Amino acid sequence: MTPDDLLAVQGVVAGYGPVPVLHSVDLTVPRGSIAAVVGANGAGKTTLLRAISGMIRPTSGRIVLDGEDLRGTPVEQLVRRGLAHVPEGRGVISELTVDENLRLGGLWRRDRAAADRALDDVYQLFEPLARRRRHPGHQLSGGERQMLALGRALVGRPRLLLLDEPSLGLAPRVVAQTMALLRRLRDDTGLTVLLVEQNVRSALSVADQGVVMALGRIVTTAPATALRDDADLRHAYLGF
Structure with a gap:
Protein backbone atom coordinates (compact mmCIF):
# COMPACT_ATOMS: atom_id res chain seq x y z
CA MET A 1 0.00 0.00 0.00
CA THR A 2 1.32 3.44 -0.97
CA PRO A 3 0.32 6.87 0.39
CA ASP A 4 -1.74 7.33 -2.79
CA ASP A 5 -3.92 4.31 -1.97
CA LEU A 6 -7.12 4.83 0.01
CA LEU A 7 -8.00 1.13 0.21
CA ALA A 8 -5.85 -1.98 0.44
CA VAL A 9 -7.16 -5.55 0.56
CA GLN A 10 -4.32 -7.83 1.59
CA GLY A 11 -4.49 -11.63 1.40
CA VAL A 12 -8.19 -11.76 2.23
CA VAL A 13 -9.92 -15.12 2.54
CA ALA A 14 -13.68 -14.93 3.13
CA GLY A 15 -16.92 -16.72 2.41
CA TYR A 16 -20.06 -18.19 3.91
CA GLY A 17 -19.71 -21.08 6.30
CA PRO A 18 -16.70 -23.40 6.02
CA VAL A 19 -16.14 -22.96 2.26
CA PRO A 20 -14.25 -19.79 1.24
CA VAL A 21 -15.37 -17.74 -1.75
CA LEU A 22 -12.38 -15.38 -1.79
CA HIS A 23 -8.91 -16.90 -1.94
CA SER A 24 -6.03 -14.64 -0.82
CA VAL A 25 -7.35 -11.57 -2.61
CA ASP A 26 -5.01 -8.58 -2.93
CA LEU A 27 -6.28 -5.25 -4.22
CA THR A 28 -5.42 -1.56 -3.90
CA VAL A 29 -7.56 1.41 -4.93
CA PRO A 30 -5.88 4.82 -5.29
CA ARG A 31 -7.70 7.72 -3.68
CA GLY A 32 -9.82 9.77 -6.07
CA SER A 33 -10.15 6.95 -8.61
CA ILE A 34 -12.75 4.48 -9.87
CA ALA A 35 -11.85 0.79 -9.83
CA ALA A 36 -14.21 -1.58 -11.64
CA VAL A 37 -14.33 -5.22 -10.51
CA VAL A 38 -15.61 -7.35 -13.37
CA GLY A 39 -16.02 -11.06 -14.08
CA ALA A 40 -18.58 -13.80 -14.52
CA ASN A 41 -21.36 -14.62 -12.08
CA GLY A 42 -19.95 -16.46 -9.08
CA ALA A 43 -16.52 -14.88 -9.39
CA GLY A 44 -16.70 -13.46 -5.85
CA LYS A 45 -17.27 -9.81 -6.70
CA THR A 46 -20.18 -9.21 -4.31
CA THR A 47 -18.45 -11.20 -1.57
CA LEU A 48 -15.45 -8.90 -1.92
CA LEU A 49 -17.58 -5.82 -1.28
CA ARG A 50 -19.30 -7.50 1.65
CA ALA A 51 -15.96 -8.35 3.23
CA ILE A 52 -14.72 -4.77 2.85
CA SER A 53 -17.90 -3.25 4.33
CA GLY A 54 -18.02 -5.63 7.29
CA MET A 55 -21.12 -7.55 6.20
CA ILE A 56 -19.05 -10.72 6.44
CA ARG A 57 -15.84 -11.23 8.40
CA PRO A 58 -12.73 -12.48 6.58
CA THR A 59 -11.12 -15.56 8.08
CA SER A 60 -7.68 -14.20 7.26
CA GLY A 61 -6.02 -11.19 5.66
CA ARG A 62 -6.34 -7.44 6.23
CA ILE A 63 -8.52 -4.63 4.92
CA VAL A 64 -6.93 -1.21 5.34
CA LEU A 65 -8.71 2.11 4.78
CA ASP A 66 -6.41 5.14 4.64
CA GLY A 67 -3.82 3.38 6.78
CA GLU A 68 -6.27 2.01 9.38
CA ASP A 69 -6.83 -1.73 9.74
CA LEU A 70 -10.59 -2.36 9.65
CA ARG A 71 -10.54 -5.85 11.17
CA GLY A 72 -13.13 -6.10 13.92
CA THR A 73 -14.50 -2.61 13.32
CA PRO A 74 -18.32 -2.41 13.77
CA VAL A 75 -20.25 -1.44 10.65
CA GLU A 76 -21.44 1.85 12.16
CA GLN A 77 -17.82 2.82 12.80
CA LEU A 78 -16.91 2.00 9.22
CA VAL A 79 -19.54 4.52 8.10
CA ARG A 80 -18.03 7.14 10.40
CA ARG A 81 -14.63 6.46 8.88
CA GLY A 82 -16.01 7.30 5.45
CA LEU A 83 -17.07 3.99 3.94
CA ALA A 84 -20.45 3.63 2.21
CA HIS A 85 -21.86 0.47 0.61
CA VAL A 86 -24.75 0.45 -1.88
CA PRO A 87 -25.61 -3.25 -2.25
CA PRO A 158 -18.13 9.04 2.16
CA ARG A 159 -14.52 8.89 1.09
CA LEU A 160 -14.95 5.38 -0.34
CA LEU A 161 -18.12 4.23 -2.11
CA LEU A 162 -18.71 0.51 -2.69
CA LEU A 163 -21.27 0.11 -5.44
CA ASP A 164 -22.69 -3.31 -6.37
CA GLU A 165 -24.35 -3.80 -9.76
CA PRO A 166 -25.85 -0.29 -10.16
CA SER A 167 -27.00 -1.04 -13.72
CA LEU A 168 -29.05 -4.12 -12.78
CA GLY A 169 -32.51 -3.92 -14.35
CA LEU A 170 -32.09 -0.38 -15.63
CA ALA A 171 -32.62 1.01 -19.12
CA PRO A 172 -29.42 1.75 -21.09
CA ARG A 173 -30.06 5.50 -20.87
CA VAL A 174 -30.25 5.36 -17.07
CA VAL A 175 -27.12 3.20 -16.92
CA ALA A 176 -25.23 5.78 -18.98
CA GLN A 177 -26.43 8.56 -16.68
CA THR A 178 -25.33 6.61 -13.59
CA MET A 179 -21.85 6.01 -14.98
CA ALA A 180 -21.50 9.65 -16.00
CA LEU A 181 -22.49 10.66 -12.47
CA LEU A 182 -19.77 8.47 -10.96
CA ARG A 183 -17.20 10.11 -13.20
CA ARG A 184 -18.45 13.55 -12.18
CA LEU A 185 -18.30 12.70 -8.47
CA ARG A 186 -14.74 11.49 -8.87
CA ASP A 187 -13.70 14.61 -10.76
CA ASP A 188 -15.59 17.18 -8.67
CA THR A 189 -15.34 15.76 -5.15
CA GLY A 190 -12.44 13.33 -5.22
CA LEU A 191 -14.71 10.42 -4.30
CA THR A 192 -13.06 7.00 -4.52
CA VAL A 193 -15.31 4.27 -5.98
CA LEU A 194 -15.02 0.48 -6.01
CA LEU A 195 -17.58 -0.61 -8.56
CA VAL A 196 -18.82 -4.17 -9.11
CA GLU A 197 -20.61 -4.42 -12.42
CA GLN A 198 -21.86 -7.08 -14.86
CA ASN A 199 -22.11 -4.49 -17.63
CA VAL A 200 -18.41 -4.69 -18.41
CA ARG A 201 -18.38 -2.16 -21.24
CA SER A 202 -20.07 0.50 -19.13
CA ALA A 203 -17.87 -0.19 -16.12
CA LEU A 204 -14.62 0.00 -18.05
CA SER A 205 -15.76 3.13 -19.87
CA VAL A 206 -15.88 5.07 -16.59
CA ALA A 207 -13.16 3.33 -14.55
CA ASP A 208 -9.52 4.24 -14.14
CA GLN A 209 -8.57 0.70 -13.13
CA GLY A 210 -10.06 -2.64 -14.09
CA VAL A 211 -9.90 -5.69 -11.82
CA VAL A 212 -10.82 -9.06 -13.33
CA MET A 213 -12.01 -11.77 -10.92
CA ALA A 214 -12.58 -15.48 -11.56
CA LEU A 215 -13.39 -18.21 -9.04
CA GLY A 216 -12.65 -16.02 -6.04
CA ARG A 217 -9.27 -14.84 -7.24
CA ILE A 218 -8.04 -11.73 -8.98
CA VAL A 219 -6.82 -12.71 -12.42
CA THR A 220 -5.38 -9.37 -13.41
CA THR A 221 -5.43 -5.68 -12.54
CA ALA A 222 -4.68 -3.11 -15.22
CA PRO A 223 -5.72 0.31 -16.50
CA ALA A 224 -9.29 0.09 -17.75
CA THR A 225 -8.26 1.16 -21.24
CA ALA A 226 -5.76 -1.71 -21.41
CA LEU A 227 -8.42 -4.24 -20.44
CA ARG A 228 -10.78 -2.88 -23.09
CA ASP A 229 -8.04 -3.34 -25.69
CA ASP A 230 -6.92 -6.83 -24.59
CA ALA A 231 -9.02 -9.10 -26.81
CA ASP A 232 -7.63 -12.37 -25.41
CA LEU A 233 -8.42 -11.38 -21.81
CA ARG A 234 -11.89 -10.13 -22.73
CA HIS A 235 -12.76 -13.34 -24.55
CA ALA A 236 -11.40 -15.55 -21.76
CA TYR A 237 -12.99 -13.84 -18.75
CA LEU A 238 -15.41 -11.11 -19.79
CA GLY A 239 -17.44 -12.66 -22.56
CA PHE A 240 -16.99 -10.09 -25.32
Whole structure:
Protein backbone atom coordinates (compact mmCIF):
# COMPACT_ATOMS: atom_id res chain seq x y z
CA MET A 1 0.00 0.00 0.00
CA THR A 2 1.32 3.44 -0.97
CA PRO A 3 0.32 6.87 0.39
CA ASP A 4 -1.74 7.33 -2.79
CA ASP A 5 -3.92 4.31 -1.97
CA LEU A 6 -7.12 4.83 0.01
CA LEU A 7 -8.00 1.13 0.21
CA ALA A 8 -5.85 -1.98 0.44
CA VAL A 9 -7.16 -5.55 0.56
CA GLN A 10 -4.32 -7.83 1.59
CA GLY A 11 -4.49 -11.63 1.40
CA VAL A 12 -8.19 -11.76 2.23
CA VAL A 13 -9.92 -15.12 2.54
CA ALA A 14 -13.68 -14.93 3.13
CA GLY A 15 -16.92 -16.72 2.41
CA TYR A 16 -20.06 -18.19 3.91
CA GLY A 17 -19.71 -21.08 6.30
CA PRO A 18 -16.70 -23.40 6.02
CA VAL A 19 -16.14 -22.96 2.26
CA PRO A 20 -14.25 -19.79 1.24
CA VAL A 21 -15.37 -17.74 -1.75
CA LEU A 22 -12.38 -15.38 -1.79
CA HIS A 23 -8.91 -16.90 -1.94
CA SER A 24 -6.03 -14.64 -0.82
CA VAL A 25 -7.35 -11.57 -2.61
CA ASP A 26 -5.01 -8.58 -2.93
CA LEU A 27 -6.28 -5.25 -4.22
CA THR A 28 -5.42 -1.56 -3.90
CA VAL A 29 -7.56 1.41 -4.93
CA PRO A 30 -5.88 4.82 -5.29
CA ARG A 31 -7.70 7.72 -3.68
CA GLY A 32 -9.82 9.77 -6.07
CA SER A 33 -10.15 6.95 -8.61
CA ILE A 34 -12.75 4.48 -9.87
CA ALA A 35 -11.85 0.79 -9.83
CA ALA A 36 -14.21 -1.58 -11.64
CA VAL A 37 -14.33 -5.22 -10.51
CA VAL A 38 -15.61 -7.35 -13.37
CA GLY A 39 -16.02 -11.06 -14.08
CA ALA A 40 -18.58 -13.80 -14.52
CA ASN A 41 -21.36 -14.62 -12.08
CA GLY A 42 -19.95 -16.46 -9.08
CA ALA A 43 -16.52 -14.88 -9.39
CA GLY A 44 -16.70 -13.46 -5.85
CA LYS A 45 -17.27 -9.81 -6.70
CA THR A 46 -20.18 -9.21 -4.31
CA THR A 47 -18.45 -11.20 -1.57
CA LEU A 48 -15.45 -8.90 -1.92
CA LEU A 49 -17.58 -5.82 -1.28
CA ARG A 50 -19.30 -7.50 1.65
CA ALA A 51 -15.96 -8.35 3.23
CA ILE A 52 -14.72 -4.77 2.85
CA SER A 53 -17.90 -3.25 4.33
CA GLY A 54 -18.02 -5.63 7.29
CA MET A 55 -21.12 -7.55 6.20
CA ILE A 56 -19.05 -10.72 6.44
CA ARG A 57 -15.84 -11.23 8.40
CA PRO A 58 -12.73 -12.48 6.58
CA THR A 59 -11.12 -15.56 8.08
CA SER A 60 -7.68 -14.20 7.26
CA GLY A 61 -6.02 -11.19 5.66
CA ARG A 62 -6.34 -7.44 6.23
CA ILE A 63 -8.52 -4.63 4.92
CA VAL A 64 -6.93 -1.21 5.34
CA LEU A 65 -8.71 2.11 4.78
CA ASP A 66 -6.41 5.14 4.64
CA GLY A 67 -3.82 3.38 6.78
CA GLU A 68 -6.27 2.01 9.38
CA ASP A 69 -6.83 -1.73 9.74
CA LEU A 70 -10.59 -2.36 9.65
CA ARG A 71 -10.54 -5.85 11.17
CA GLY A 72 -13.13 -6.10 13.92
CA THR A 73 -14.50 -2.61 13.32
CA PRO A 74 -18.32 -2.41 13.77
CA VAL A 75 -20.25 -1.44 10.65
CA GLU A 76 -21.44 1.85 12.16
CA GLN A 77 -17.82 2.82 12.80
CA LEU A 78 -16.91 2.00 9.22
CA VAL A 79 -19.54 4.52 8.10
CA ARG A 80 -18.03 7.14 10.40
CA ARG A 81 -14.63 6.46 8.88
CA GLY A 82 -16.01 7.30 5.45
CA LEU A 83 -17.07 3.99 3.94
CA ALA A 84 -20.45 3.63 2.21
CA HIS A 85 -21.86 0.47 0.61
CA VAL A 86 -24.75 0.45 -1.88
CA PRO A 87 -25.61 -3.25 -2.25
CA GLU A 88 -27.18 -4.99 -5.20
CA GLY A 89 -30.94 -4.48 -5.16
CA ARG A 90 -30.58 -0.90 -3.94
CA GLY A 91 -32.12 -1.42 -0.48
CA VAL A 92 -34.67 1.38 -0.64
CA ILE A 93 -37.21 1.25 2.21
CA SER A 94 -40.42 1.37 0.20
CA GLU A 95 -42.69 2.55 3.03
CA LEU A 96 -40.57 5.64 3.75
CA THR A 97 -40.59 8.79 1.67
CA VAL A 98 -37.66 9.86 -0.47
CA ASP A 99 -36.72 12.45 2.15
CA GLU A 100 -36.90 9.93 4.99
CA ASN A 101 -34.77 7.43 3.07
CA LEU A 102 -32.13 10.05 2.39
CA ARG A 103 -32.02 11.27 5.99
CA LEU A 104 -31.20 7.74 7.11
CA GLY A 105 -27.84 8.17 5.40
CA GLY A 106 -26.93 11.06 7.70
CA LEU A 107 -28.32 9.87 11.03
CA TRP A 108 -24.84 9.27 12.41
CA ARG A 109 -23.73 12.85 11.77
CA ARG A 110 -23.69 14.97 14.94
CA ASP A 111 -23.49 18.24 13.04
CA ARG A 112 -27.10 18.66 11.91
CA ALA A 113 -26.32 21.73 9.83
CA ALA A 114 -23.70 19.74 7.91
CA ALA A 115 -26.17 16.89 7.47
CA ASP A 116 -28.77 19.30 6.07
CA ARG A 117 -26.21 20.74 3.65
CA ALA A 118 -25.32 17.23 2.49
CA LEU A 119 -29.02 16.51 1.93
CA ASP A 120 -29.43 19.70 -0.10
CA ASP A 121 -26.41 18.75 -2.21
CA VAL A 122 -27.98 15.38 -3.02
CA TYR A 123 -31.23 17.04 -4.07
CA GLN A 124 -29.26 19.32 -6.39
CA LEU A 125 -27.43 16.31 -7.79
CA PHE A 126 -30.63 14.29 -8.33
CA GLU A 127 -33.37 16.70 -9.40
CA PRO A 128 -35.99 13.93 -9.87
CA LEU A 129 -35.64 13.11 -6.17
CA ALA A 130 -36.14 16.74 -5.22
CA ARG A 131 -39.42 16.76 -7.12
CA ARG A 132 -40.57 13.57 -5.39
CA ARG A 133 -39.18 14.07 -1.92
CA ARG A 134 -42.59 13.43 -0.27
CA HIS A 135 -43.35 10.31 -2.31
CA PRO A 136 -42.90 6.85 -0.76
CA GLY A 137 -40.18 4.63 -2.16
CA HIS A 138 -42.60 2.16 -3.74
CA GLN A 139 -43.82 4.87 -6.14
CA LEU A 140 -40.39 5.39 -7.69
CA SER A 141 -39.15 3.99 -10.97
CA GLY A 142 -36.14 1.69 -11.09
CA GLY A 143 -33.88 4.55 -12.09
CA GLU A 144 -35.20 6.76 -9.30
CA ARG A 145 -34.64 3.98 -6.77
CA GLN A 146 -31.03 3.74 -7.92
CA MET A 147 -30.69 7.50 -7.48
CA LEU A 148 -32.18 7.23 -4.01
CA ALA A 149 -29.87 4.43 -2.89
CA LEU A 150 -26.84 6.28 -4.21
CA GLY A 151 -28.05 9.58 -2.76
CA ARG A 152 -28.54 8.04 0.68
CA ALA A 153 -24.92 6.88 0.63
CA LEU A 154 -23.70 10.31 -0.48
CA VAL A 155 -25.53 12.09 2.36
CA GLY A 156 -22.94 10.54 4.65
CA ARG A 157 -20.11 12.26 2.71
CA PRO A 158 -18.13 9.04 2.16
CA ARG A 159 -14.52 8.89 1.09
CA LEU A 160 -14.95 5.38 -0.34
CA LEU A 161 -18.12 4.23 -2.11
CA LEU A 162 -18.71 0.51 -2.69
CA LEU A 163 -21.27 0.11 -5.44
CA ASP A 164 -22.69 -3.31 -6.37
CA GLU A 165 -24.35 -3.80 -9.76
CA PRO A 166 -25.85 -0.29 -10.16
CA SER A 167 -27.00 -1.04 -13.72
CA LEU A 168 -29.05 -4.12 -12.78
CA GLY A 169 -32.51 -3.92 -14.35
CA LEU A 170 -32.09 -0.38 -15.63
CA ALA A 171 -32.62 1.01 -19.12
CA PRO A 172 -29.42 1.75 -21.09
CA ARG A 173 -30.06 5.50 -20.87
CA VAL A 174 -30.25 5.36 -17.07
CA VAL A 175 -27.12 3.20 -16.92
CA ALA A 176 -25.23 5.78 -18.98
CA GLN A 177 -26.43 8.56 -16.68
CA THR A 178 -25.33 6.61 -13.59
CA MET A 179 -21.85 6.01 -14.98
CA ALA A 180 -21.50 9.65 -16.00
CA LEU A 181 -22.49 10.66 -12.47
CA LEU A 182 -19.77 8.47 -10.96
CA ARG A 183 -17.20 10.11 -13.20
CA ARG A 184 -18.45 13.55 -12.18
CA LEU A 185 -18.30 12.70 -8.47
CA ARG A 186 -14.74 11.49 -8.87
CA ASP A 187 -13.70 14.61 -10.76
CA ASP A 188 -15.59 17.18 -8.67
CA THR A 189 -15.34 15.76 -5.15
CA GLY A 190 -12.44 13.33 -5.22
CA LEU A 191 -14.71 10.42 -4.30
CA THR A 192 -13.06 7.00 -4.52
CA VAL A 193 -15.31 4.27 -5.98
CA LEU A 194 -15.02 0.48 -6.01
CA LEU A 195 -17.58 -0.61 -8.56
CA VAL A 196 -18.82 -4.17 -9.11
CA GLU A 197 -20.61 -4.42 -12.42
CA GLN A 198 -21.86 -7.08 -14.86
CA ASN A 199 -22.11 -4.49 -17.63
CA VAL A 200 -18.41 -4.69 -18.41
CA ARG A 201 -18.38 -2.16 -21.24
CA SER A 202 -20.07 0.50 -19.13
CA ALA A 203 -17.87 -0.19 -16.12
CA LEU A 204 -14.62 0.00 -18.05
CA SER A 205 -15.76 3.13 -19.87
CA VAL A 206 -15.88 5.07 -16.59
CA ALA A 207 -13.16 3.33 -14.55
CA ASP A 208 -9.52 4.24 -14.14
CA GLN A 209 -8.57 0.70 -13.13
CA GLY A 210 -10.06 -2.64 -14.09
CA VAL A 211 -9.90 -5.69 -11.82
CA VAL A 212 -10.82 -9.06 -13.33
CA MET A 213 -12.01 -11.77 -10.92
CA ALA A 214 -12.58 -15.48 -11.56
CA LEU A 215 -13.39 -18.21 -9.04
CA GLY A 216 -12.65 -16.02 -6.04
CA ARG A 217 -9.27 -14.84 -7.24
CA ILE A 218 -8.04 -11.73 -8.98
CA VAL A 219 -6.82 -12.71 -12.42
CA THR A 220 -5.38 -9.37 -13.41
CA THR A 221 -5.43 -5.68 -12.54
CA ALA A 222 -4.68 -3.11 -15.22
CA PRO A 223 -5.72 0.31 -16.50
CA ALA A 224 -9.29 0.09 -17.75
CA THR A 225 -8.26 1.16 -21.24
CA ALA A 226 -5.76 -1.71 -21.41
CA LEU A 227 -8.42 -4.24 -20.44
CA ARG A 228 -10.78 -2.88 -23.09
CA ASP A 229 -8.04 -3.34 -25.69
CA ASP A 230 -6.92 -6.83 -24.59
CA ALA A 231 -9.02 -9.10 -26.81
CA ASP A 232 -7.63 -12.37 -25.41
CA LEU A 233 -8.42 -11.38 -21.81
CA ARG A 234 -11.89 -10.13 -22.73
CA HIS A 235 -12.76 -13.34 -24.55
CA ALA A 236 -11.40 -15.55 -21.76
CA TYR A 237 -12.99 -13.84 -18.75
CA LEU A 238 -15.41 -11.11 -19.79
CA GLY A 239 -17.44 -12.66 -22.56
CA PHE A 240 -16.99 -10.09 -25.32
